[in-house]
Amino acid sequence: MLRYLTAGESHGKGMVAILEGIPAGLRVFEEKINLELGRRKWGYGRGKRMEIEEDKVEILSGVRKGITLGSPISLLIQNKDYRIEELPSLVCPRPGHADLVGALKYNTRDIRNVLERASARETVARVTVGAVCKLLLWEFKIEIISHVIQIGKIKIENKDLGFEKIKNLAEKSPLRCIDKSAERKMLAEIDKAREKKDTLGGVFEVIVKGVPPGLGSFMQYDLRLDGRLAQAIMAIPSVKAVEIGEGLINSGLLGSQVHDRIYYEKKRGFYRKTNHAGGLEGGITNGEPIIIRGYMKPISTLMIPLDSVNVVTKEAEKAAVERSDICVVPAGGVIGEAVSAFEIARCLREKLGGDSLSEMKRNYQAYMHILKNF
Amino acid sequence: MLRYLTAGESHGKGMVAILEGIPAGLRVFEEKINLELGRRKWGYGRGKRMEIEEDKVEILSGVRKGITLGSPISLLIQNKDYRIEELPSLVCPRPGHADLVGALKYNTRDIRNVLERASARETVARVTVGAVCKLLLWEFKIEIISHVIQIGKIKIENKDLGFEKIKNLAEKSPLRCIDKSAERKMLAEIDKAREKKDTLGGVFEVIVKGVPPGLGSFMQYDLRLDGRLAQAIMAIPSVKAVEIGEGLINSGLLGSQVHDRIYYEKKRGFYRKTNHAGGLEGGITNGEPIIIRGYMKPISTLMIPLDSVNVVTKEAEKAAVERSDICVVPAGGVIGEAVSAFEIARCLREKLGGDSLSEMKRNYQAYMHILKNF
């Protein structure tokens, strides 16, 4: 049973995660996790905080001589910008952020007390958790990438480039965008927003390759992998919509246009020629790549602040201005990869059982053998 | 702690649910639950099964003299069409359904063994659970409705009619559609699809009124109400995308166009003039109506079946034809209400604690008092 908790405030000592259920025998190195933290930090449109923070993980437990022990893996990312004790109180909530609702819920008039945890900085912890899960998935040839398909009003042109090409192009782009022409326009949009002291949202797409059929289950609503992924993606700050496969377009089409016909070849087993379903049928993986999109609203902290109310005086005032980003959609994708990695690894653990990587692999191979000879 | 499990197969003896965590002292009648079951069944485009089934619930436990005891509420809806033992085996999986992946996962060549549970008939159990949750929410003046905003390519025109008007219009429409002109076109679309032996999807919208600020939490990813609602809605069969508020449009706009500015009046407390966020900020309710949309693909069972493969012979064959519906978007909305009701009731229980309705109410009133004098 894979599960995790995170802790940490934006300007606290650091971000912490405990990830439980990773089998014994997996190679885990801090460098690998740091790569993911670097991918999260990077991207045009990020604010000054990204320059301050180094985002290096320290593995506190669960690993010995570079190999997991099967014990909980605890991960610490220290904040360079640790000053939560000195930071001034804040009384004008930013619309779109958790500031006001958090103050009401937790009964505090110093919004600092809630925004520190509500901050998207928490996602560094989720990214470290996801990085470890990715290492596990990699042992089963499951790979996860993301790219940006929209920023502001600029959308990429849909070209079916294939997994490797998308991966390579995305990693090289400052916006994780695989369409050079769209990228140029996106960069310009971000510059424009910066000038206006405004912010931008957009859409990222996560693609998971190599997932075997049969992960997730329709037997109970909370076992469906589509539902779990939707929760994971929607729980990323700023995400307000989630789409699996061609979910939006499909809602306007006929059944005969949508469903991925089934074919069989002895060598390949069952396969599809299309993947409108985004790799999930009935809440279960069907062996095609999982495709999931997160729609992000623009960042809530604007340099030209919006109308707000001082929670102490109740007078109209402008919202607080915290140092922030202009656009974080590329980071959204990297976080999307991480939380997807966790959910898929969780289903894989449920399917395969096992306490060591070798045991998981043995069970995996036996399952793949059955599938092949089904 | 509110939780539930459902059980039952499409042509089994019946559908069962156990709902735990409803406080003592709530009036619960079978008639109220049956009303919701009726709303689920109804709607233009439904198939013959809907005529066969009566869908009457029997409360097996948890209620005495019409009042809950605080004990688990178990609910049974008997299937009129009980014949799972006689139904023939099925070997040609329907694309889009869980048929093939279920057969592979559970290692059976009789697809009947998986489709019976994977069937959307299971949602009658979720609707009964949601119906009880609605009764609880009603005690706190929280009300949930749904309507259909798109079927096939036909979308309603966006008019801001207000909660009561939407409710009344939706309840009277055979498609739960509040736009008469769109409704006519939708009905025609469904007729066309029926003629072509094809199916249609669409979009439903769930609106929740009266939710106090402060439900859900950003403290851990799995406590966020946006994520929980996304899971609940995505876990409805055929839903492939979930949107909160104006999540899709907002991803293309500037921050200054999106975030709901904050105002204050002594009598009303904090309030907004817009609700682009759909009632949720930072994963927490902000006191505005919750708005959530489910995007449904067309039904997977077509009367002109799609290409498939016989799982026994491995020969190409057409998919199985099971009796089915043409369009279930109105039902999707009713199910969406039910699962949203559960998630909101769950957050309300976490916020208020309490073992009896009177205790919950006392804690609620104290909280509302604090909010008012914040």
Next chain:
Amino acid sequence: MLRYLTAGESHGKGMVAILEGIPAGLRVFEEKINLELGRRKWGYGRGKRMEIEEDKVEILSGVRKGITLGSPISLLIQNKDYRIEELPSLVCPRPGHADLVGALKYNTRDIRNVLERASARETVARVTVGAVCKLLLWEFKIEIISHVIQIGKIKIENKDLGFEKIKNLAEKSPLRCIDKSAERKMLAEIDKAREKKDTLGGVFEVIVKGVPPGLGSFMQYDLRLDGRLAQAIMAIPSVKAVEIGEGLINSGLLGSQVHDRIYYEKKRGFYRKTNHAGGLEGGITNGEPIIIRGYMKPISTLMIPLDSVNVVTKEAEKAAVERSDICVVPAGGVIGEAVSAFEIARCLREKLGGDSLSEMKRNYQAYMHILKNF
């Protein structure tokens, strides 16, 4: 992931359970479950209710043609003695029962509203759940029995009879007691208590044979099988102490007297000559039989009622007299088997994964092979 919920009141329509996570492909028959229900009902010292109730289970879902589908199994045991709506209210709480604390917690002055769910009749649902788990365990040659080792002050003489002998003797005894001489005295004790209109407790022992090493885990406190079993046994009504292996005696001995030395033979693998640990080391099974004991207090409902207080008038009164048993320790053992079966099956599912029995078995055999060649 194995989990279950039960529902139902003592004089309600019936007891219900939903058990989720049983793999597809397991033979499950109502007769097998009814056998366990019969074993629970039986035993010298039971009250009149046991004569009224037939305790026949109806499987409502999860099974087709006698084989599990992998879907949730729902189980209904109808109450013959259904009259919860007519039963009079009750205002004098019975000491030792949940009557008073339940009334306070759920805020009701009619104790009937709480005792109906707090009644030990709920354990019929747990027994059905356990019966299904036993059928699963049986496929892995894991068998569970129980016997009574003490009633009132009468204890059996400790003789190491071996699993099969204990099983056979227990099944034939009206008190599930394997020591004929002790049994006679126990029967006399019960008769004496009946005459005095008093009640008796005692101790049962559950023995689990054939458990492979490696179930449960020390990696997190809530994964330990010793803790899970302790919770399961303590949560049986009337149980007030739980012991694993020779836990009580061992607390007074030296380490050198207690720990089960380790030996090895090529054919047997690692083994022990003693089993003071009761089959669990570090919260994990070690391959020796699991031995767990439940210490039951005497039944709380006495025919000569104890001092109590009328919760309405607050006047001193005698406690209510409900029809009840004199001694239920044999039933306690049967319930102990059931809840142990669930916990062990749960750990087995976590260890082996798999969605079908054949997949579980394949993974099991591979694991056993590794153990053998460790």
Next chain:
Amino acid sequence: MLRYLTAGESHGKGMVAILEGIPAGLRVFEEKINLELGRRKWGYGRGKRMEIEEDKVEILSGVRKGITLGSPISLLIQNKDYRIEELPSLVCPRPGHADLVGALKYNTRDIRNVLERASARETVARVTVGAVCKLLLWEFKIEIISHVIQIGKIKIENKDLGFEKIKNLAEKSPLRCIDKSAERKMLAEIDKAREKKDTLGGVFEVIVKGVPPGLGSFMQYDLRLDGRLAQAIMAIPSVKAVEIGEGLINSGLLGSQVHDRIYYEKKRGFYRKTNHAGGLEGGITNGEPIIIRGYMKPISTLMIPLDSVNVVTKEAEKAAVERSDICVVPAGGVIGEAVSAFEIARCLREKLGGDSLSEMKRNYQAYMHILKNF
């Protein structure tokens, strides 16, 4: 919803815990937690490790200016004795420890890889979690203490000293023993065991004062507080039996001797003159002190090692000798306090809800008011 995870190996960098669900507004200081860590470390019969380790906690998150934020509290205790990377491998499992079963389960022949997490050092993390929970409980006048009632064969004489006296005497005793005469004999027993290079177990008792009636629930087996406490106590390393109230003795008595009769006085409300039930009826607190006992086997690591087998060569060898303690029953009691504190705090949160301490208190006072006027 209160929950926690711990991480860390015995000779790793440190022990980590994340505790979630503590309300905002609670004073939490590292000194308070360190006091509990000190209490755990202390006690006659402890080994050299206790001298090496300072056991100072660092709060990494969840607290600002000494006040909780409602966010997850993460706690780090660095190990002075950090050398997991250099420690030699270990091939002779110690009987009674998780060594052998862990090696088999996690498929490693270096037992070091399992004993590091299986070590009782992990309980420092549980103690920090419990220390925070104690601070929360203290706000509701709930206090938890422990004392040692048996070491080896030496038992204290049962004298009803009352909570405060027990607390004071226990805190001053090197064995947390309130009976001076027994303490002398216990010290001698420990010295004798040390000479023999043997180890000793014993029994601790945890007492919880000030718990309101109504925590826990009989509505589902896993909601019962007796079951939860049993799991928590049994999951402490070396504990092999758990007793609530006079659970052992009661199993041999008549109902009329056991059940705590109910009385009422206007000023006190309902009360009992005895507390044989140990404060729990039907799995729910009844307002009397909770009394729970843990029976610990002797430490598994002996300085004169027991028969074992080299897991690599399969030759008979003596078990590994790791530096260890002779007797840890006093520490067991302190750990018992901690895990009980968590379980009671968890039930309190479920009962009261609330996100801030002030909200919890308000709901608590309203509940106490109702109880008073029941």
